[in-house]
Amino acid sequence: MSVQGFPAAPPLSSARLDLEPLRVEHAEETGPLLDDPGLHVFIGGGPASPAELRERYRRQTVGSSPDDSQWWLNWVARRRKDGRAVGTVQATVTRGHEFTAEVAWVIATPHQGHGYAREAAGTMVDWLRDQGVATVVAHVHPDHQASQGVARALGLTASTTVVDGEVRWQG
Secondary structure, X not given: XXXXXXXXXXXXXXXXXXXXXXXXXXXXXXXXHHOOHHHHHHHOOOOOOHHHHHHXXXXXXXXXXXXOOOEEEEEEEEEOOOOOEEEEEEXXXXXXXXXXXXXXXXXXXXXXXXXXXXXXXXXXXXXXXXXXXXXXXXXXXOOOHHHHHHHHHOOOEEEEEEEOOEEEEEO
């Protein structure tokens, strides 16, 4: 299946944030933000080295999977008032009989608790829906109350499906 024709990630804005399409160069800025083992308690893995993060961003900025079955959209969330990056949001879009987007968000520990995840993810999901995405899915650790709140704010509902220890939320 192809997702040809799905638009590339554009710059997006919300009340307090600007979402910039991800570039490899963002690794220098986001690396220190994401270099926190505490962030990985719920999302798994561990902090990436600068070289690993640049390589990850290089793969993500290609825009689609090699077989063109997925479209990859990634943004850096930047606080408008001072231009500081606070985290990232991403969507993987696939097309069956309709577009489906699996979404995720990561806000750096010092910037958590200010509603940035809800605002950034909501801005991304609104744009995805405007592009014809019918189903939005997120996978949230069952103990991660803050991310469950973001998922609810996006209009998603927890299912009984658990994948790699995370609950599938869908809407």
